[in-house]
Amino acid sequence: MLPIVWSEVALNDLDEIAAFIAQHDFSAAMRLQDRIEDAVKPTATYPYMFRTGRLAGTREIVAHPNYIVVYRVLADMILVTGVVHARQQYP
Numbered sequence: 001m002l003p004i005v006w007s008e009v010a011l012n013d014l015d016e017i018a019a020f021i022a023q024h025d026f027s028a029a030m031r032l033q034d035r036i037e038d039a040v041k042p043t044a045t046y047p048y049m050f051r052t053g054r055l056a057g058t059r060e061i062v063a064h065p066n067y068i069v070v071y072r073v074l075a076d077m078i079l080v081t082g083v084v085h086a087r088q089q090y091p
Contacts, residue, residue, distance in 0.1 A: 013083040039063035047073040
């Protein structure tokens with residue numbers, strides 16, 4: 001089982017998403033944050049479970065219809081590199 005590590009960028013992405021939604025509905029923001037964090041957990045056991053990413057060496061989780069979690073499988077960890085809105089121009 002690999003440990004899951006969130007990069008500073010990914011944590012900032014998640015915080016910004018939650019803060020924006022919390023302006024309108026705090027409980028919805030917390031539910032979405034939990035949903036995104038929970039979506040990453042299976043990668044610890046099944047790192048290649050989710051689709052190949054648009055950037056070389058990455059993989060992507062559709063954690064919510066509007067949000068995609070980008071991560072890398074490294075030898076010693078799962079590194080979450082970002083959380084992007086599905087409509088965002090990425091990469």
